[in-house]
Amino acid sequence: MSERIGIFSRGILRIPLLAVLLQATPVRLRAWHAAAVDGVAGWGMRPTTRKAVAYAGKHGLPYVALEDGFLRSFGTGEHFPPLSLVVDDAGIYYDCTRPSALESLLSSDADVLAPDAVQVRQAREKLLSAGLSKYNHAPDLPADVLRADDVQRVLVVDQTAGDMSVVKGGADAATFEAMLAAALDENPQATVYVKTHPEVTSGRKGGYLTGVQPDVRTVVLRDAVNPMSLIAQMDKVYVVSSTMGFEALLASKSVVCFGVPWYAGWGVTDDRQPQHAAMLRRAVRRRSVDELFAAGYMRYTRYLNPETRQLGSIADVTVWLNRQREMARRYSGRMICVGFPRWRAWNFRQMLSLHAKRVVHARSADAAAALKPERDDCLVCWGRVPPEGVQELAAALGVRLLRMEDGFIRSVGLGSDLIPPQSFVLDARGIYFDPSQPSELEDMLNTRALTQHDITRAQAVRSFIVKHGITKYNLEPLMPVDWPSSGKPVVLVPGQVEDDASIRFGCDAAGVCTNMGLLQAARAQFPDAFIVYKPHPDVVSGNRRGKLVLKDALNWADHVELQASVISCIEACDTVVTMTSLTGFDALLRGKQVVVHGRPFYAGWGLTQDKLAVPRRHRTRDLDALVACAMLHYPLYWDPLLKGYTSCEAVLLQLVQQREALRQAGRLHKLRVGYIRRQFRKIKVLLQSLKRSG
DSSP: OOOEEEEOOHHHHTSTTHHHHHTSEEEEOBTTBOOOOSEEEEETTOGGGHHHHHHHHHTTOOEEEEEEOSSOOSSOTTTSOOSEEEEESSOOTTOTTSOOHHHHHHHSSOOTTTTOHHHHHHHHHHHHHHTOOSOOOSOOOOTTSSOTTOSEEEEEEOOBTTOHHHHTTTOOHHHHHHHHHHHHHHOTTEEEEEEOOHHHHTTSSOBSSTTOOOOSSEEEEOSOOOHHHHHTTOSEEEESSOTHHHHHHHTTOEEEESSOOTTTTSSSSEESOTTSHHHHHHTTOOOOHHHHHIIIIIISEEEEETTTTEEEOHHHHHHHHHHHHHHHHHTOSOEEEESOOHHHHHHTTTTTOSSGGGEEEESSHHHHHHTOOOTTOEEEEESSSOOTTHHHHHHHHTOEEEEEEEOSSOOSSOGGGTOOOSEEEEESSOOTTOTTSOOHHHHHHHHOOOOHHHHHHHHHHHHHHHHHTOOSSOOSOOOOOOOOOTTOOEEEEEOOOTTOHHHHHHSOTTSOOSHHHHHHHHHHHOTTSEEEEEOOHHHHTTSSSOOOOHHHHTTTOSEEOSSSOHHHHHHHOSEEEESSOHHHHHHHHTTOEEEESSOOTTSSSSSSEESSOOTTOOOOOOHHHHHIIIIIISSEEEETTTTEEEOHHHHHHHHHHHHHHHHHTTOHHHHHSOHHHHHHHHHHHHHHHHHHHO
């Protein structure tokens, strides 16, 4: 990215991955200090861009107008960053007073459907079938909102007062009044539905048709709804310059334009300003809806690939937005977190719902009951055992009780150091580490039919994990080990946190349930092996119980490894002996023999040598199926930068990049050692949580 784009606006500079969307390096500009830049960018043609336009003119630089793309994000810009961006060096699409790059493209002889008209049609159909719009957080239109006895339905779309697409779209307040009058006059048998803008309903802004009152022929729709679900129920749509007009064209509806939006004047709309200068410019070409879609949505707009965080396509954003909509439907009510410590509430403040206000906290079952949970709400508790009374409350009210836990690929840094996770589990059946009752993961492994796509993804994920040495916390250095095994088979014994729930519920109290007991069992089974004991990182850090005095460990082990990562240890061993450690799963991924003295989620499927019976697991599964269920389908993955649910593959890539960036900056070691430093980091998180919750 050799080109440098100067920007005055701090808001623009805060856009995540702006350099990727610009395909240039953003540079902060100040009026009193000239900077070496190749151009100047501002947000569209708003009055706030005057400084940027003046600076560009003074220094003989091109001005580039930026604007959100037509398929932007799940929610509004207040809460979600853009996944698409328009970069226009000629004008901007909503300003009809001069040609934009989009208008010039449509006016030209270019075959905008090239190179693949089928791909354009498929992208349009996917957008339509998914009901995707610029913003996608609003629910679908409720069935009982529209009148059942309508002969015809006409939609009139209001906009916010002062909207630049109105100001620059050849319209004013009188235009909206004329539009509503025409809709009523031209459709005498129709019910006219006036859709106000959501920001008008919230009181943040005013609208042009705010004063319209419902009557026998007019219905005012003030609540936020998914635009595509509303358009689907209409026969005809009247707009001034709203993007909803083009979305109606995508849905094959008749569209009447009282302003001069970018999609008017090409022969697919009923235009009420045919003599406007922009309409006369556009009269040289006729364009189909597919051509308008290809030009506006696929050529003019730049997209981010949210998975790779590189430049992408409309298909990449469509997949991402579909995932967000699916998650919003899955957890459509409030997420009532019961008994969460403040720091945990802080770390999960966004991850539990795409609607931030729906995540609420209660200290006890009584406090949760006072919130009057309803059918779509969920009670969320951490770990296996809910706080007293919560399970009974969920049963009495008929709401879901979700047990929450970290995912198997968590973060760069320890959970006990309050590092936020990028994966977690919400289980409505049980929890994966508790074999005393079914979990959703166990159910998947027992019953789920996997597709070839699942298997292909699982194989790729396993290969990536092995290649990059990824584990749950990703802290310890990847380094080759050179143990003096003298040719003996090497057995790795990973230590665990002895009060961890996976041991308390996954091991027999009369059997192996301590680190010392595990070492003794390993030596008994492999008397001639070279045994390496690897303490758990939480224990080494001093955060958790389970420390085994080194001299005691050496009574049974030949070596205690404190430096190399557990992955380096796995790769250097022949067999792993464990109770319930995730190290056993990591070893399976790398083709190692695994002996299990507990009942972890990966035992009982025919992949491990099990020392305990594992009830209910009645199906033999191969490693690909285990990976597909445990890593692709069971956990949820979160992107903290783009503020959305993502895929396993995306988080794996991000963790590798984070780890490498920290390593190069010399900060990875600081996450791993230094008790006092870690305590200061914890205090910072706790203070943030107190500030936000107070």
